[in-house]
Amino acid sequence: MPIHIVLLVLFAALLHASWNALLRGGSDRLWSMTVMCIVIAIASVIAAVFMVAPAPASWGYGMLSALLHVGYNLFLVRSYRVGDLGQIYPISRGSSPALITLGAAVFAGESITPGELLGIGLVSGGIISLAFRGRSLSVPSLPYALGTGCFIAAYSVVDGIGARLSGAPLAYTVWMCALWGVLMPLVYIGLRDARSLFCVRPGILAASVGGLVSLLAYAIVIYAMNEAPLGAVSALRETSVLFAVLIGYLFLGETLTGRRVLACVVISSGIFIIG
Template identity: 35%
Template sequence: MSELGSAVPVAVLTAAVLHAVWNGLAHRIPDKLVGFTLINLTYTACALVLVAVNPLPAAAAWPYLLASTVVQTISTVLLLRAYQLGDFGQMYPIARGSAPLLVAVLSVTVLGQHLGTGELVGVVVISCGLIGLAFSQGIPGRAQLPALAAAAGTGVMIAGYTVLDGSGVRHAGTVGGYVAWLFLLQGPTLVLVVWARRGRTLLAGAGRVLPLGIAGGVLSLTAYGLVVWAQSRGSLATVAALRETSIVIAALIATVVFRERLGRLRLTAALTVLGGIAVLELARP
């Protein structure tokens, strides 16, 4: 395997760890509106610096950037709602677990990318493991349906912006510039949406959780920057599947930090995800 080929999965798996950690930080903040606002303000500030030191994306990339901004904003609002209504250990895997198969279907049917048999098997195995993690506590009751709908909707949006950004960055001519402008456009958009709902009281008492918000923002930008770089060089379906291994990390965070029960089924599902990763790596040319 070439050095570049080895770098792609390493970058995506690193992003998966960072993504699970920043989501855990966001869930730990009691007021989710405040938490997501601080995270977005932080990566907006970081994006301002990155915009100044990176080239401007090519004109062909801007429709993707604008569309992704809208889709990612909707995704974040839905994820915020899911965290308000449900447990981290269930909402996170549902949100993330529904994306790989959708991305695989879209990358083949819309973008015309080819998946080998081994890659397809790996994506399916990982997705089955993720579904097992999502429903490891049994079939949800009616009271959980709003939370599940928000989490599932997040998964659909994740698949959408994964395809948009995977295509857009290939038109941009600059990975750094694409990521910088994406976060610069997205960050203030969500803050304005949340501000419209809460008003001037939004950041009242935010000082107590400011370190968590700043850490979450830096980790969020770094994680997605690594993913976009990987998308510019690898198969979208493979990158998306490897990225969702963050659910394994999230399961550990849910157990250790939020004291949620791991259980035999959740452990089996996590091992299934790892098995899918092995299949994907063996299938890589």
């Protein structure tokens, strides 16, 4: 994989971990996530004005991805109700690279080298190991964390194919994100009400910044998926867990054990092999 793609995806990973930390640290995560999506929609519409529209062949993929992103949002918010960033994030992100590699082989006809497959395995295994406490994986919201990983895999494969068909990966990204950003507030209003959504609360600035950061991070990933195998890009993106572990330790009071440090070394080895 070209080194500039590796560095871009690692930067996107840092951005992704940052907005997840913002979400985990919020008091009303569904509201925070919805505000993020509104900001994403506004920014995406503005950006789309200056871009050529993606090819019609990609539109169905963009619509499906927007729906899958809403499902991802709901599962992620539910996971964080009772789980630590240091456990939920590794499970949801670590489970997706293998699923994406399989999905890309089945639906996109991708092949992957043995070295890249080894690197993906090390990254995925190292990430999931971060969620263990001793020898057990005791996570109250484990089904939701795994479900989040399935949504990640599904929308990543859909977006990888859609971006390639679009002829304009960045335009595809902003149009898909605009639709996603419209759907999520509708879901929120259906679950709660409009009044509680459109009010100024503490944390609205952090959520707004998180939305912009999230959009930038995913635009980078979509660009990379257009240039490199989906599974390898996903594995590199999920190294955001390394940053999440550090953020959780420094700012959220979560523990950093020798086991976690060793897992980080394994993940770094996988990055080196992929890169």
